[in-house]
Amino acid sequence: MFQGRIPTYQVEKRYQHAWGHSVWVLLSVSLVRDEEGRPLHLIAQVQDISERKELEGRLEHLVDHDFLTALFNRRRFEEALAQEIKSAARYGGGGAVLLLDLDHFKAVNDGSATKSVTICSRRLPRPFGAGPATPTSWHGWGVTSSGSSCPRSTRGKRKSSQKAS
Numbered sequence: 791m792f793q794g795r796i797p798t799y800q801v802e803k804r805y806q807h808a809w810g811h812s813v814w815v816l817l818s819v820s821l822v823r824d825e826e827g828r829p830l831h832l833i834a835q836v837q838d839i840s841e842r843k844e845l846e847g848r849l850e851h852l853v854d855h856d857f858l859t860a861l862f863n864r865r866r867f868e869e870a871l872a873q874e875i876k877s878a879a880r881y882g883g884g885g886a887v888l889l890l891d892l893d894h895f896k897a898v899n900d901g902s903a904t905k906s907v908t909i910c911s912r913r914l915p916r917p918f919g920a921g922p923a924t925p926t927s928w929h930g931w932g933v934t935s936s937g938s939s940c941p942r943s944t945r946g947k948r949k950s951s952q953k954a955s
Contacts, residue, residue, distance in 0.1 A: 817834065819834045871887065
């Protein structure tokens, strides 16, 4: 600004309030010059944009999550899977993809309240314990399908503790 390349400056910044919560602000700065173009003083404006940032966060959540199950949606699953493939190609190693498709789950959905479907869907990760092949996140699309990517998992290194029924 002082060299005359830009007339104003704006930046969004997050500050830590003395009470511990975050406050997002838009800081705008302008340089006032005299008739000969010499800098006189700066004018700064600080605008609280915390509410806007919170709404943006909620919107991002809605874009990436299924509203019924709160799981990542198919778009987010495909994005995460593409990232895992790039990572494996760049750094080596392997991974796994686990897909679940619950046959005849439509009957449960049609015969029960939506709350039952949500509870079932949210409990999907619980059978899997911590370990090298633990799913990084669950993704759902539709009511009857979900999946997960398991980075750095290798065939034969982990046995499932679940028996087929």
